[in-house]
Amino acid sequence: MELIQEISEFLQKGRAKNVKALVQQALDENIDPKKILNEGLLAGMMIIGTKFKNDEVFVPEVLVAARAMNAGLAVLEPKLVEVGNEPVGKAVIGTVQGDLHDIGKNLVVMMLKGAGFEIHDLGVDVEASAYINKAEEVGADVICMSALLTTTMPKMQECIDLLKQKNLRDKYIVMVGGAPVNEAFAEQIGADYYTPDAATAAETAQKAVLERRAK
């Protein structure tokens, strides 16, 4: 089996040590780091994401595959910097203020990484202004907000209102998700996108960034 294919296969099985070793081997064999990233790590993560969306795998498999991807990325990233690899886009993400749940948010982080995004993860209990400050600081394309509780959902609106106040609303693609969130709520608060699962979130973010850049 081709080395790049092996990286993808081991990543899908969540075998972090193997992925790490194979990425190092690929670099030692002078394989283009971008090829290792796109055709090995990201391709493997994309397959897991699609399977997850189709209910063919469960959350644990996604988390373990993502851990393997991160192990490979840790080896690869210095080389990617050297060759000047550009991310698909930059995303600022966090669970909204008052909410301490992070599993859904972490899944989206992993899927976005798998889709080639540079991630700025603010963690949990994130104030509306913190999303905006970080987005401005890093030159983000996307702001992603997650909530598990009905009571914390309004915090998403706060962030969007603050963006409007600062005349920054059109600068960012705003995405929302989480257990109590739905399409109608996203529309009501003026978010750009609601997605029901992490894999769809990554696909949607990628598409939205590319469309915006094409304009």
Place this chain on the structure above:
Amino acid sequence: MTERGKKMFQPDYRNIVKCARNQEASRLPLYEHIVSFKKIGEIEGKDLPSLYEGDDRDIHEFFRVYCNFFREHGYDTVCFEECIGEIMPGSGALGDCRVTPVIQDGDDFRNYPWEEIPELYFKKFSRYFKALRDEMPAGMKAVGGVGNGIFECVQELTSYQGLCYISADDEELYRALFKKVGETNLKIWKRFMEEFSDVFCVLRFGDDLGYKNNTLLSTDDTKNLIFPQYKSIVDLVHSYNKPFLLHSCGKIFSVMDDLIEKVGIDAKHSNEDQIAPFPVWVEKYGDRIGNFGGIDMNFICWASKAEMKEYIHDVIRKCTGHGGFAIGTGNSIPDYVPTENYLDMIEIVREYRGE
């Protein structure tokens, strides 16, 4: 203090027992999994959280107010549980991702003070169950018991994400966690049934097995690792000739047949409209188990009384004639549900009952 919703009412816990045994009750019972102490205190004009933390006299006062709230608002039973997770040393990783999990590997597991847990549970909670017994109004009993199921207790120690990593890194530990927690919880349940089962008419624990799209662990792991531990507890409850109600959030259709046929649950609570409206659960399982819940908690938070009335009447109409069911929110009444909306919900059901 509000007087809203307080009407003459003669409770009869047998209505809930009938529903749990999947027979339609002559009077449709109201049911909640949890109503926050703060919310009840707000309605009753008492600082219930402080009373709960007080001395024995305070705790009796707590239960007097708590039980009377349910009686005066048309409930046949009082919901009450004390959770295992709260007393497990080093717990907390279930609901707060900032907590470092106390069990991360085999050494942590082996060194964990499993044997202390039952004693810790009764040392802390026996006085609450005794006070509940003392203050229980005539005609009422409690629904609940030992809170937290097997899956939640495991996550209290490992966190969900940590458990997922353990599943990949150490299969033996992964399996051992469910078995050990199951054995520990069964010890607690055995003593609990011996000492307090007279206070309860339906026994219950909550164990959220799913999320919006699926089960949180694979279907196979849920069935093979969690359910055998459930069965020991459900069998114990049945040996006291009492029904068992499972509260589990999430889309768990893929494991419902096993819960009914292999574990032997008598009734199930929890529903969210985003997953499936309550009548769908009743249509799927109403011929085999009692169904509790009905009204989406999110809906209760924002709906007008007129909207709520239409929704509730629609749920009742669709569910009547399909086995036992008890009505209330599909989840619980936490602090953030607007009080007026909660009281509206109760009022609508009581008006429907002709009270």
